[in-house]
Amino acid sequence: MKNPLESLSKTVLIGILLTIVMIVLLNLIY
Amino acid sequence: MDFFEPTYIAFFSRWLHVLSGVMWIGLLWYFNFVQIPSMPNIPDKEKPAISKVIAPTALFWFRWAALATIITGLSTAHLNGYLVNALTLGIIDASQKDTAIGIGMWLGIIMAYNVWMIIWPNQKIALGIISANDDQKPIAARKAMLFSRTNTALSIPMLYAMVSAQNLY
Numbered sequence: 001m002k003n004p005l006e007s008l009s010k011t012v013l014i015g016i017l018l019t020i021v022m023i024v025l026l027n028l029i030y
Numbered sequence: 031m032d033f034f035e036p037t038y039i040a041f042f043s044r045w046l047h048v049l050s051g052v053m054w055i056g057l058l059w060y061f062n063f064v065q066i067p068s069m070p071n072i073p074d075k076e077k078p079a080i081s082k083v084i085a086p087t088a089l090f091w092f093r094w095a096a097l098a099t100i101i102t103g104l105s106t107a108h109l110n111g112y113l114v115n116a117l118t119l120g121i122i123d124a125s126q127k128d129t130a131i132g133i134g135m136w137l138g139i140i141m142a143y144n145v146w147m148i149i150w151p152n153q154k155i156a157l158g159i160i161s162a163n164d165d166q167k168p169i170a171a172r173k174a175m176l177f178s179r180t181n182t183a184l185s186i187p188m189l190y191a192m193v194s195a196q197n198l199y
Contacts, residue, residue, distance in 0.1 A: 003176060005176050005179035005180060006175075006179070008062060008063065008066075008067060008179075008182075011062070011182050012182070012186070015182065015183040015184070015185065015186030015187065016186060018183065018186065019186050019187040019190045022133060022187045022191065026126060026129060026130060029126075029129070030124075030129075
């Protein structure tokens with residue numbers, strides 16, 4: 001399987017998903 | 031306005047942090063959104079214009095802007111009194127603002143580490159700045175590209191953490 005980071009659009013998608021996970025965690029903790 | 035009062039000095043440090051951060055992330059996005067995707071469309075005889083002239087210059091400003099962003103970021107956090115609370119992710123003072131800026135700071139530190147310890151050493155091999163075997167060059171270029179992409183992905187939550195800490199929490 002190709003590394004998803006070879007695709008620019010998948011890289012941006014990973015970044016957006018990481019952001020959503022971070023926002024959810026920040027709201028769960030506090 | 032007193033330019034030597036602590037409030038102004040802290041603001042000035044933040045301004046330098048934003049300036050260097052824009053240059054760093056701007057060049058990171060140039061590499062990932064413009065240069066790397068454009069390379070296959072450039073004829074082979076014209077590729078040295080990128081690999082020998084533009085990329086080394088862009089990499090110079092890229093790596094030093096990364097270092098300047100970290101130094102001015104840490105000084106901004108210190109001058110505003112939240113350096114330790116942020117680096118410990120707000121655990122000490124149970125502050126959502128410090129957790130948010132702390133996540134942003136650690137993502138920035140990881141990204142700067144990637145620039146200096148992985149991307150730049152591999153780019154030196156890939157661009158022929160240091161001598162290496164021809165079979166090492168594509169391996170180094172791929173490694174530099176993947177870590178550059180990693181930083182592009184991390185830049186999205188990093189900027190959310192930074193901006194939300196100052197404006198949302």
